[in-house]
Amino acid sequence: MKELFFELSQSWQLEPLEMTGAIALWLVVVSAIVLSFVATFAGVTSWVERRVAGRMMSRIGPNRVGPQGFLQWMADGLKCFLKEDVIPNEVDKPLFRFAPYLVFTGTFAAFAALPFGYGIVAADLNIGIFYVTAITALVVIGILMAGWSSNNKWSLLGGVRSAAQIVSYEIPSGLAILSVVVLAGTLNLQAIIAGQGGFPWDWYIFNNPFTLMAFFIFFASILAEGNRTPFDLPEAESELVAGYLTEYSGMRFVFFFFGEWANLWVMSALITTLFLGGWQIPGVADLAGVVAGVQGAAKTLWILLSVVVFFAKTLVLVFVVIWIRWTLPRLRVDQLMVMCWKYFVPFGFLCMMGSALFVLIAQSPLGETVHLVVRLALTGLGGLVLLLFVRRTILNVRELQDPFYFKVLE
């Protein structure tokens, strides 16, 4: 994005003062583009999630508003927009009003550094992954603020739970990120992707056994950080009504959910970037070289292809996160903490040390061959698990004793 801007501004031949204005305008334009992407994604995902949830429960889900219920999210948004913004008398009003924006900002600001394709990133920070982990921690302040200012026991419990959970799970997710950073040697998200390849055995997930372990740790930790089921204790309906959301209504309520669904993209894009090869196109070893070698439409096409690859991987992960939400029951609070401190943190350290060790092994004389064998073996293991999963699913479908029925839209 920056390169595009400088290319454009050079052709305009601006004065220094005009240049400042142009930069400011450019920032507004870029954030508007990202915001509209996030808004659309959050809305559409809420519909997709409800449809998937419906089918997993033998229901149909919303299918009345618009074709196949696709406009349901617009109807819901409009409804919430028109609803009264109830602010109870006893709440701490300034904090109560401000909290949703903080939660939303925490999630939305992460999009600034997230890659969408080769060279498609709002701000290509050299500390990208560090920035994303730091800025998403802003969410916890917003949630705690909402919980405290609501002056409600459920809200407070939800907020405190959320704070404890997010702060705890920052540690294993940080350790898992470090085990990738050790391999990539950089914190820049684009450079981390550039360090991987197009095929699964070039991805960091199958790089060595420790990054495979780190992948699972990171996936679970980031689910917990995003308050997604099975870690959605802060909003556990059965015990806390709606947790920190209890007193909210109307547009402020939507802001919380907006943040939650936008966070779905953040977590999926991060996993794609760190472990699943990001925008790397299979069969293209050096995308940067290819893009630099061509001009005009061909260049745009290559970049678009990288965007498609990145989106495909991310959307599959979004589906997996939704799928996990409708599969696993919620954890108990103590189980949540036990899982973090007794399982994830020690194994996170092991992952970090292990992948550092593996970097050394790969640099040794025989290391290249050993590394290749390990990578192929791990990819084979991944494929085997996938095959077993398909077999298990087919057996389950047969057990249902219903005729096989597959219709995406009902």
Place this chain on the structure above:
Amino acid sequence: MSSTVFDYFTNIRNAFTSIFHGLAVTFSYLFRKPTTIQYPDRIDTPVQQMLPPLFRGILEVDVGLCIGCNLCEKTCPLGCLRTAVVRDPETNQRYITRFDVDISKCMVCGLCSENCPTGAVRHSTEFEASTANMVNLVIRYVKPGERIPVHKPVKGEESPGLPQNEPIARAHKEWDEPPPVDPDQVRGRVRWKNDGAPEEEQSS
């Protein structure tokens, strides 16, 4: 101690296997037909055909089978049936001049249809009776001024009764039409006076 260490790794293994199996179960449900019946507008078969055989819906009456015994009116706990029989003094023929069912009162207990000796009173499979005006829920099976001679069962012959699942009430189902009669003329209806006290109108 060793068992604790063993438990620790067993927990990890169990976590992986149970998540694996759980995900396979939910994924297999994506290949299953949803059980939702999209009543009322997106159903393949009419809802009347999907009801269980002993379904009790709105009362339907075949006045041609009525022997004028008045058992249904006597047995109704809520008084939602009103019948009237007159006798022609010359020919000694009895006529049914009134057979009203107020289905807004009816609690579909089925006592009337069980007591009906000829099967003239029966529950239909109709149940969609929402209306803007509650007076519309009074079904008059004998039009005002009409006189229907009572049914005379032949000795030793089984009463034909009403054919199952063939609602004749549908013919009377004109819920959203204007009230069939002046509401004040409908007997047995609780009407609210201006002072708020309910008052049962007396039978004329």
